[in-house]
Amino acid sequence: MLILVANEINIPTLSTDIPIQFKKLLQPNKLDGAILLGDVNDKATLDYMRTLCDKVIIGASGSAIMLDKFKVGLVCDTDTQSYAISARKLNVDILLISGPKSFDAFERDSVFYCSPGSMTGTYSSLEELDATPSFILLDIQPAQMTTFVYKLDNDQIKVDKIEYSKLQPRQSDDRSSHSEPQQPAEESVQSEEQEEEQEELHTQNSYQQTPPESPYQAPPIAAETENLWD
DSSP states (O other), X not given: OEEEEEEOOOTTTXXXXXXXXXXXXXXXXXXSXXXXXXXXXXXXXXXXXXXXXXXXXXXXTTEEEEETTEEEEEEEOOOGGGHHHHHHHHTOSEEEEESOSSEEEEEEXXXXXXXXXXXXXXXXXXXXXXXXXXXXXXXXXXXXXXXXXXXXXXXXXXXXXXXXXXXXXXXXXXXXXXXXXXXXXXXXXXXXXXXXXXXXXXXXXXXOSOOOOOSSOOOOOGGGOOBXXX
16 A cells, blocks of 8 residues: 655645656556645645545544554644654554654654655745655555655655554463462552553643644544545
8 A cells, every 4th residue: 555645735825836856756546545734725736636546635633544554643733742642642553743844754652753744845834944845655564664755855856765563462471270370569550540540631631622624525533533545
């Protein structure tokens, strides 16, 4: 499964078109889908994306979609301190972030965080300067995702690759009937429960604003997520 993720296109408000080098690279019938983040202001851009693939999603901030076995969250944010809270709130494997003008990616606590940057190299309402045009392609396999990063530097396309593996669910240990039963660590259990309660309360307090609705086809909220690419 190959998915295009484009962010902050900003046409026609801040840019006239997607760089021609990117258009030459992106060919019809090569992609399984496209996710558009940030500002998508005109129908012509959306129509162009639909010439590349049939399934185009406008990402509503605070929502989540399924890509094969990966649950992917979509948020608009430039505060790196709140990324982990968003990932826990949506309970996702991957968090795609619109807002930052430049590409960034990292893995933390088994979650892959990625900002694709701006496909046209234009700034968003949250930042002031132009950036290097960039977008990403997600090559998704059952237990692994490879992110191909495309950047336009001095009219030349440069490509980087980042791999991320989904952790397998932990399996319970099979204990022999002759094993000695272990005494529960009551203090440790109580401490963990208190930490979980505090974390849940902090997360609830951090999400009192309703995420904005997309003007086009928005993905479902996390509680209603279905696999859109079955």
